[in-house]
Amino acid sequence: MKRTINKIAFGIIAFVTLLAFNACTNSHKEGDGHNHGTEAEAEPATDEHEEENSAVLTDEQMKAVGIEIGMVEQKQLSATLKANGALRVPNSNKANATSMFGGIIKSLNVEIGDYVKKGQVIATISNPQFIQLQEEYLSINSRIEFAEQELARQRELNDGNVGARKNLQNATTELNTLRTRKASLNQQIQMMGINPTSLSNASLKSSLVVTSPISGTISDVFAKIGSYVDVSSPIAEIIENSALHLDLQVFEKDIPLIKIGQKIDFVVTNNPNKTYSAEVYNIGSSFIGGSKTIAVHSKIIGDKTGLIDGMNITGVVSLDNVLSPAVPNDAIVNADGKYYIFLVKEQEEEPHDHKEGESHDHSHDHGSEQGTRFERMEITIGASQLGYTAITPVSEIPHGTHIVVKGAFFVNAKMNDTGEHGHAH
CATH class of the missing domain: 2.40.50.100 (RNA polymerase II/Efflux pump adaptor protein, barrel-sandwich hybrid domain)
Structure with a gap:
């Protein structure tokens, strides 16, 4: 019996000792200046590194500074030919209302x-003349009826050798003249948009x-x-405007470089911030006016919003059809001699930790605002054309990843501001 009691007492003492050891270990891990293991040190270091290369902006902040989201595009920026031109609509697609x-x-x-x-x-x-034409058309029917009766009478007289043949000829000519005039009036009234058969003395227009x-x-x-x-x-x-096309003015020496099917990126002179696309479908065979340029006709592909006949443009013809990853110039920031873009990582909402018994008052809950986290990625840059720059990321960008295409400067400033405050504390 004593042996059993001793075993139970020993078990209780061992259990209490284990609880005390765990409590002591946890208190040491939560300390702020002691080295208690490699794992405890590694996690804070990783978090701090991520914080230094990322920033979170709320929807309101993004809207205020005009940040726009897009994706890395494929552009031809290496072997290219630059030329000026204008937008044209064929005369077959123009008309005057007369x-x-x-x-x-x-x-x-x-x-x-x-x-x-x-x-x-x-x-x-x-115009008062419109009424006169309608009046004449209405009255000519009775005149034709009278002329038909006169012609019949002259025929009877001529058959009885009573009337003169000249009178029969005059009656025939008069009737034919009236019938011709009626046909002319009929056509004119129809051209006025009036149905001749519906005309009456009460419906003159x-x-x-x-x-x-x-x-x-x-x-x-x-x-x-x-x-x-x-x-x-x-x-x-x-x-x-559906037939709107691009006429590019290419110098004679460059014409051999142009082929049907080549892609053209172009911007309108008065709006260089938006790029449009076209494709060559015909190459002219004569010089434009007194210049040494030849018209290269291209059909516009995709969006035509804002394009109007006669607009001047600047275009870049792709010569080798080699595409490179490219982003708008506003998507790139230069910091400490290196170039960066910002990837959209996730939408996040930081929950507010409520203590037991604490009321859920969100009036001071700044962490509940919806925001977007951006992560900075280093890149190398290549050729630039029409507001785009070719890039090569230092590490692979997952397919479908969105990036900041406008306003990257503000994201970078937000990131630096957050980093400074973090070190200050």
Whole structure:
């Protein structure tokens, strides 16, 4: 019995000793100035290194400084040919809205930039002559009826050798003239947009409508309300922009380098921050005007937003079709003689640790704000063209990784600011 009691007592003492040892070990690990093992030292060192190369920005901060997210693109920036040019729309895709008759502009329904459909009313024109044509058309029917009766009478007289043959010929000529005039009036009234069969004395119209001959965008308006226009005066110009293409002016010595199917990156002169793409489909065979340049025609690929006929552009033709990873210039920062870009790592929300019994008041909970963590990666840079620079990362960037394409300077400043505060503490 005593032996059993001793065994139980020994077990209790061993268990209490183990608990005391664990408590002592934990208290030493939580100390701030003692060396208690390699593992305890390694983790803080790794965390500190990551903090020095990353920054977290809230959605509000990103919006305030204009940070934009994108991806590494593939661009041709090595073997290239730079040239100027302009955007053009073929004449077959341009049209003027004109009136078939002269008159005074009574109403004008469009402005520059408006999109119109084929047949849509552009303007209305008023002229007293329109009423006169309709009146003549209505009255000519009775005149034709009378001329037919006169011709029948002259035929009867001529058959009875009573009437003169000359009178029969005159009656025939008069009827034919009236019928020709009616056909002419019929066509003119139809060109005015009026159905001749619906005309009556109570439905005479003093104005006519001018419609758009094609669907497209109003590029210019030449008339105004109250002005007089005739058949040679266009009221508005309409351009169908889907056929918009690029005419690149290439010097004679460079023409042998141009091939159908080559890619072109170009920017509009008044907006160099946005790059568009085109593909060569035709090479001109004559010089442009008195210059020594030849037009290289290219179809625009993808987005055409903001492109208008007549805009001047600067283009870069890809000569060897070798693509390199490239990013916008605003995605690169230079720090301590090295170049960096910022990778988007994750969306994170730092939870607030509540102590037992503490109320969940979020008015002072700064750690609950949604943010994006960015990690800095070193790169080497290559050729630059049209706002893009070729890059080579020092380590592989996982496929599908997003990066900062605009505003990397602000992310870098945030990272440095965070690092300084961390060392200060």
